[in-house]
Structures are given as C-alpha cells and as structure tokens.
Amino acid sequence: MPPKRKGATNTSEETPAKVPRATRKSSTTKAASKTKASNTSGARAGTGAEFEKPFDSKKCLSWFKTYTGLEEDEDFDADQIGPGGITKLCEDINVSLDAVDMLVLAYHLQADTMPIFTKEEWTKGMTKLGIDSTEKLKVAMPSLVAALQDPKHFKEFYRYVFMFAKDSEQKCMPLETACAMIGTVMKGRPHEQRFVAYLEAKHPVKVINKDQWYNFLDFSDSIAEDLTNYDPVGSAWPVLLDEYVEWRNEESL
CATH class of the missing domain: 1.10.238.200 (Cullin, PONY binding domain)
Known part of the structure; x- marks a missing residue:
C-alpha cells in the first residue's frame, strides 16, 4: 500500500490533534463511523486447485506468524503485521507495495490502522475469504481487485x-x-x-x-x-x- 506521508495539522478545514503514527500496540476496534465492507465480491474469493482444499484455521494463523517479527522497532507488537511484514507479503504474492492490492486486502480484513494488520483482523478476514496460504491469496487477489469494477x-x-x-x-x-x-x-x-x-x-x-x-x-x-x-x-x-x-x-x- 502507498506509504502514509507526513503532513501539517493546522488547517482552516479542521484542526486535528497531532498524534504519533501508529507503529506499536493498538486497539483492533474502530469507531462506529467506520464503513463496513459488504464483501460484495463474495465470501470466498477464489477458485481452482488451491481452493479445493478446505480452509484450515491453524494453517492460517501459522501463515500470519510468518509476517510478524519483521519490524525494526523492538517494541512492535508481535501479534501484528507491520510495514516490514506487509512488504514481505507483497513480495510473496508478486504485487507492488504502491498498487491498490494491499488497500483492497486491508478492506476485506477491515484493518483499522495503516500499515498494520492485527491477528484478529487477519484471522477473521481470511476466514471469510477462505484463504489460509500465500498460494490462495495470490490466486484470489485478481478477483478481489476486479470486484472494484462494481x-x-x-x-x-x-x-x-x-x-x-x-x-x-x-x-x-x-x-x-x-x-x-x-x-x-x-x-x-x-x-x-x-x-x-x-x-x-x-x-x-x-x-x-x-x-x-x-x-x-x-x-x-x-x-x-x-x-x-x-x-x-x-x-x-x-x-x-x-x-x-x-x-x-x-x-x-
């Protein structure tokens, strides 16, 4: 996903309080005003040989952990995927970090804070999508992105x-x-x-x-x-x- 750039906070539009960029432990619950995904592309995101295998929640959690612990900040929450993990995920599924794909994935996970995926967001979102591996995600991403045509x-x-x-x-x-x-x-x-x-x-x-x-x-x-x-x-x-x-x-x- 595109990197979040720093910007000034004083404005005639609104004056938001200046807060540090989230890189550590954060709540997984968003304010009620957050738009919820209706997942109109379908609960299951892909087809083919990989998706003939049943979803495995333990495999999904193990897969999540391969992208944790990759941050330079030693205090970064070990139960979260941060910028380093997201970069590796992009490399593994062959998409650009600046492409829309990671924003689409974040949408389906209903991720709360950019650029972080929590364990709860990952497991809930991937369960709905029926995805528990890099291979399945690689197959599913084109259809998830294509659904934006609606x-x-x-x-x-x-x-x-x-x-x-x-x-x-x-x-x-x-x-x-x-x-x-x-x-x-x-x-x-x-x-x-x-x-x-x-x-x-x-x-x-x-x-x-x-x-x-x-x-x-x-x-x-x-x-x-x-x-x-x-x-x-x-x-x-x-x-x-x-x-x-x-x-x-x-x-x-």
Whole structure:
C-alpha cells in the first residue's frame, strides 16, 4: 500500500490533534463511523486447485506468524503485521507495495490502522475469504481487485480507504497522504491526475476532510473531464472542488 506521508495539522478545514503514527500496540476496534465492507465480491474469493482444499484455521494463523517479527522497532507488537511484514507479503504474492492490492486486502480484513494488520483482523478476514496460504491469496487477489469494477462495491471501498489511511485519532487526512491515496485508488478515473496536480501545485488546504474525500468520487463520476457539464450556479460541491474548477479554467486561458 502507498506509504502514509507526513503532513501539517493546522488547517482552516479542521484542526486535528497531532498524534504519533501508529507503529506499536493498538486497539483492533474502530469507531462506529467506520464503513463496513459488504464483501460484495463474495465470501470466498477464489477458485481452482488451491481452493479445493478446505480452509484450515491453524494453517492460517501459522501463515500470519510468518509476517510478524519483521519490524525494526523492538517494541512492535508481535501479534501484528507491520510495514516490514506487509512488504514481505507483497513480495510473496508478486504485487507492488504502491498498487491498490494491499488497500483492497486491508478492506476485506477491515484493518483499522495503516500499515498494520492485527491477528484478529487477519484471522477473521481470511476466514471469510477462505484463504489460509500465500498460494490462495495470490490466486484470489485478481478477483478481489476486479470486484472494484462494481460501482457500489468501489464506493464502499473508497470510503473505507479514508478511515484506514488517516491517523486514527484525527478527523482528516494529511494532504500528501490524500494525494498518494487518490493516485492509487482513483487511478485512471476522471480528474484523478489533474486534481492531484492542483493539490500539489496550489496546496489549497493542509488536510482533506471526509466530506471533501467523499464528494471527490461523486464529482469524478458525474462531472466530465473537460468540465463541460459543471454548473457553477446550481452545484453544491465543497469549496475545494469549486476552486479546482477555477484553477482548471485559469490553466486553459
């Protein structure tokens, strides 16, 4: 998954308290506002010879442990997979750390904090998916990612990413983190590249709040790339998106 970047915390949007990035023991319970996955791609994620073998919970737990204890921080919780373990997992299933795959996996595990998978999240999520080995996960990942083509499923995933990528005690996502997440999650969709270019060039805000994040997906889905159907009078978009349109218009002059 894309690395979480550091960002300033003072903003006119919201001013979240500055907290350390989670790298140690953390609660596995998220606030009730977290969007829950409906797992519309199906409880069982794959087919083929590997999936003909019944799910083995002991094997799944043993598999989990192969990715623990790989962190530089000696105080890191041994019952959690951290950045080092996630990097190894990506290598084992042949996916890029910056690809959307790990965010999709985190969504199905309903992981609470980026970049951490707890033992409880892993065992519950993998049990639902019917995955207990690297081989099964490697087979299943393409179908899990492909399920994002369903608009309803993608919207749930997109909203989950906001809760996952922001620091758990903050209400907003640092701008740099938001740019990285948009570039990964919205890759190839309308306004993805230009909106990120606007944010990086103008730094109109220091953090992205939930309303701005949610509305950007709706904006991307409904407003043409060339902005021809944008209504400056009748629209009710967040100010950030109106300012993005103004920037686009200025750039075209």
